Amino acid sequence: MPAASSEMNREALPSSLALSELAYIVQTGRIPNALLFYGPRGTGKKQAALFFAQACNCRTNNGRPCNLCASCKKIAAGMHPDMIFIGPAENKKMITISQIRDMGSIIASRANEAAFRMVCILNADLMTPQAQNALLKMLEEPPEHTFFILAVAQTAPLLPTILSRCRRIDFQALADHEIKKMLCTQYGLDPETAHIISGTAGSDLDQALRLSGLNKAGAPDWKMLRPWLIKEICRFPATPPHQKAFKGLDLSRRLSARPEYILDVMAVLRTVFRDFCILKYRSDKIVNLDFLSVFKDISMMHSYTRMLTWMTLFHETEKRLESNSGTRLTLDRFFLSLVVS
Incomplete structure (x- = not known):
């Protein structure tokens, strides 16, 4: 159960009340047995867990990681043997008792070597009831110098007895402009790229950090995926009527062939249909600035009512995917709906 890899450093974290509270906890020297990191998806809970683990084990002992000592470097690189991350297994939806x-x-x-060992359960609200009961026994009698972090987007699925044993830390969603500023000042991205990434990720810091990173093993090249997908969508309205259904189903087939990338695909599509809708009135607010001229042409060809219909169809598709409908059938339905809209 290896630690999660990360290039996190102190500057990669947004300023927040949550981090200030975590730093204060370390300064007091009273490390809780369990903490509950509560907040919307993508608010930096995983990065904050690494920050807290570094701070607890940093040799400077001032409440914040120095990022220079051996412990800080190992944790940042995901190489520390005492930092344990748990989440749903690949292609699984729940965290199991095993x-x-x-x-x-x-x-x-x-x-092995940590002064304080960390167990971080990401998406802890996805634990099965059996897994929660097994965890509860550990929280009742925690090992010495081991703390648990439960990162959740909702608390309702968790046992009240688990919640009662955790110190709660709240995380707030970041605004697009906050993420954009962080990408520019802390990652060196140019303003246009940062604008596109922050707009695509919305308030999801985790997704923004992933999209802004260099190509990683097994991950799609987002810089290639995005323009290809936008061009395909922009060509769709101009496709001859007798070919639209075939083109839509073919695009659905290609996109659903890689379900692990569907979140990125939907994030890009969301910005495209949003841009179509607001372009007529606030062209300065669109996300995909590099496609402004193409979007203007499409905006002139189609009514605002039609573009609102496209956006509505897209939102319905998102809801179906969120309710675990089959990816291929859901995308088939979406593109066929665009044909007749």
């Missing part, structure tokens, strides 16, 4: 038991076997032994 995952919690495996973790329990690890923490039953002494930590």
Whole structure:
């Protein structure tokens, strides 16, 4: 159960009340047995967990990581043996009792080198009831110098007895302009690229950081995926009527062939249909500035009512995907709906 890889450093984190509270906890020296990181998806909970783990184990001992000592560097690189991350297994929707038991076997032994060992359960609200009961026993009798972080977007699925044993830290969603500023000042992105990424990710900091990163093994090249997808969508309205259904189904087939990328695909499509709708009135507010001239041509060819219909169809498609409808059938339905809209 290796630690999650990360290039996180202190500057990669947004300023927030949550981080200030975590730094204060470290300064007091009273590390809770369990913390609940609560907030919307993509608000930097994982980065904050790494920040807290670094601060707890940093040799400077001033409440914040120095990013220079061996411990800070190992945690930042995802190489520290005592930093344990748990989440739903690949292609699984829930965290199972076997995952919690495996973790329990690890923490039953002494930590390898950390002063404070961390167990971070990402999407802890996806634990099965059996997994929660197994975790509860560990929270009731936690190993010495081990703390748990439960990162959640909702608390309702968790047992009240688990919630009662956690110190809650609230995380707030970041505005697009805050993420854009961070990408420019802390990652060196040019303003236009930062604008596009922050607009595509919305308030999802995790997605923005991933989209702004260099190509990683197994990840799509977003810089190639995005322009290709936008061009395909822009060509769609001009496709001859007798070819539209075929083109739509072919595009659906190609997109659904890589379900692991569907969140990125939907994020790009969301910005495209949004830009179509606002272009007539606020062209300065569109996300995809590099496609402004193409979008203007499409805006002149189609009525505002039609573009609102496209946006409505897209939102309905998002809801179906969120309710676990089949990706291929859902996208087929979406593109065929565009044909007749």
